[in-house]
Amino acid sequence: MSDSISVLMTASEAHPIVKIGGLADAVGALSKHLKALGTDVRIFLPNYLECRFESVKKHDIGKIRMGSRVFEASVLETHIESVTAYLLDIPELFAREGVYGPRIDEAHEDNLIRYAAFCAAVPVLCSALKWQPDIIHGHDWQSGLIPAFLRQHGSSNAFLFTIHNIGYQGDFSIDHLKDIGLNRHQAEHCGLILYDKLNFMAGGITCGDQFSTVSRTYAREIQQQQFGFGMEKVVRKHAQRLSGITNGMDYDEWDPSHDKNIPVNYSHTDLNGKAECKRLLQRETGLEEAEGIPLIGMVTRLVSQKGIYELAHPYHAALESICQGQKVQVVILGSGERWCELELQAIQERNSNCVAVIGYDEGLAHRIAAASDLFLMPSLYEPCGLSQLYAMRYGSLPVATRTGGIADTVRDGKTGFLMKHANARSIEHEVSRAVRLYTRNPSQFRTMQIQAMQECFDWEQSAKEYLDLYTRTIAWTAKYPRDI
Numbered sequence: 431m432s433d434s435i436s437v438l439m440t441a442s443e444a445h446p447i448v449k450i451g452g453l454a455d456a457v458g459a460l461s462k463h464l465k466a467l468g469t470d471v472r473i474f475l476p477n478y479l480e481c482r483f484e485s486v487k488k489h490d491i492g493k494i495r496m497g498s499r500v501f502e503a504s505v506l507e508t509h510i511e512s513v514t515a516y517l518l519d520i521p522e523l524f525a526r527e528g529v530y531g532p533r534i535d536e537a538h539e540d541n542l543i544r545y546a547a548f549c550a551a552v553p554v555l556c557s558a559l560k561w562q563p564d565i566i567h568g569h570d571w572q573s574g575l576i577p578a579f580l581r582q583h584g585s586s587n588a589f590l591f592t593i594h595n596i597g598y599q600g601d602f603s604i605d606h607l608k609d610i611g612l613n614r615h616q617a618e619h620c621g622l623i624l625y626d627k628l629n630f631m632a633g634g635i636t637c638g639d640q641f642s643t644v645s646r647t648y649a650r651e652i653q654q655q656q657f658g659f660g661m662e663k664v665v666r667k668h669a670q671r672l673s674g675i676t677n678g679m680d681y682d683e684w685d686p687s688h689d690k691n692i693p694v695n696y697s698h699t700d701l702n703g704k705a706e707c708k709r710l711l712q713r714e715t716g717l718e719e720a721e722g723i724p725l726i727g728m729v730t731r732l733v734s735q736k737g738i739y740e741l742a743h744p745y746h747a748a749l750e751s752i753c754q755g756q757k758v759q760v761v762i763l764g765s766g767e768r769w770c771e772l773e774l775q776a777i778q779e780r781n782s783n784c785v786a787v788i789g790y791d792e793g794l795a796h797r798i799a800a801a802s803d804l805f806l807m808p809s810l811y812e813p814c815g816l817s818q819l820y821a822m823r824y825g826s827l828p829v830a831t832r833t834g835g836i837a838d839t840v841r842d843g844k845t846g847f848l849m850k851h852a853n854a855r856s857i858e859h860e861v862s863r864a865v866r867l868y869t870r871n872p873s874q875f876r877t878m879q880i881q882a883m884q885e886c887f888d889w890e891q892s893a894k895e896y897l898d899l900y901t902r903t904i905a906w907t908a909k910y911p912r913d914i
């Protein structure tokens with residue numbers, strides 16, 4: 431059936447056009463692999479100022495209406511390798527600094543309108559292109575209103591909704607319903623109201639045909655109060671329509687044997703190049719050039735999900751204890767909450783074995799994976815997590831929390847070091863466990879590195895699982911047609 435399925439992938443990011451986090455990697459790579467399996471897959475995303483692409487064609491798709499608001503819209507057509515991508519061009523909504531907000535921890539005030547218009551544009555785009563995909567695959571809350579607008583248009587495309595992070599739900603005051611042209615009755619009918627707020631994600635789950643998330647463990651976790659961010663009851667209610675498919679990683683982009691972002695290539699059969707990458711990163715960051723000191727890397731958005739309070743807040747201070755109590759070097763790359771950026775810089779000033787690079791730097795992210803011996807991910811929750819997959823491929827052993835996709839992909843004592851909870855004590859304890867192995871038993875450490883590098887998290891397998899899920903979703907939609 432795969433070669434007869436057509437898919438419109440809708441997302442707020444897609445690598446390499448625009449990327450804030452793992453969502454972009456997942457959407458770009460999944461699309462490429464579905465295409466390779468014979469699927470007619472096309473991507474739809476907003477045309478932000480940050481988008482990098484060469485446009486090949488412009489299509490005027492006409493008017494997008496939401497209540498009294500009307501947007502005159504066009505799409506710019508481009509390609510991610512062999513996959514067609516359409517970028518929704520509404521300059522007043524998308525052509526400005528910052529994808530989601532002026533800073534990573536600040537949202538644009540009109541995000542409700544921006545992403546409602548994005549969702550409302552989907553049926554308009556399909557009509558204008560005279561292309562009705564068998565299935566629309568929407569990612570995260572920014573796509574959550576699509577099924578409601580499909581209903582409004584009387585469209586019969588199947589809709590699959592994938593949750594990449596339930597911590598971001600797109601919830602807004604109910605007073606804004608009129609701004610997107612829906613009345614309370616319609617919004618309730620489409621499951622858009624949660625705790626008396628308009629909630630995009632609730633709409634995607636309730637009103638879509640099937641929904642999924644990006645690892646099996648996270649599919650279980652989001653049904654619990656601890657991880658559900660208030661959505662757990664909705665998830666439990668609809669759990670018979672929920673699947674968990676673990677993300678793959680893109681070996682075209684992330685493989686030390688051919689990665690052009692790293693100074694020396696290497697593979698699991700010869701790690702000499704990795705030692706050279708370490709030496710060069712030590713030089714680049716001004717750290718002592720010493721092979722025998724374990725280098726701990728971390729590349730992350732600096733947001734609470736990633737365990738930054740436990741790590742860097744003076745109250746918990748795990749990072750400072752590690753830097754002062756253990757013979758290690760630390761290189762952290764990240765941007766996000768301002769207090770944390772400032773705190774990391776202060777920790778760097780107080781500790782000559784710690785370097786904090788504040789900002790976003792794709793090349794440096796690769797160099798850190800290649801140079802480091804250990805990769806720190808003390809996440810409070812991690813839906814899938816791509817960083818630990820990249821780290822393992824580069825022979826950098828994750829020191830990470832046993833949660834979500836990390837629990838599904840890292841084997842404790844074999845390919846990494848897992849802690850049960852991300853509190854300061856556990857972080858320090860797990861880092862010292864890893865450092866002890868590195869210094870006292872280098873051959874076992876090396877065995878673990880080689881095991882980690884040989885793990886396979888191929889997108890092809892995940893893409894096949896998505897194809898099965900598409901088939902099931904299409905069959906479901908045929909069996910239970912939407913009431914309009």
Ligand code: ADP
Nearest residue numbers: 451452730731764789790791792795815816817
């Ligand atoms: P999330 O999607 O929650 O941010 P993931 O681990 O799934 O976490 O994906 C993070 C992705 O973003 C990885 O590709 C990582 O290398 C990249 N990334 C995060 N912060 C930065 C940064 N400051 N510079 C470069 N890449 C970054």
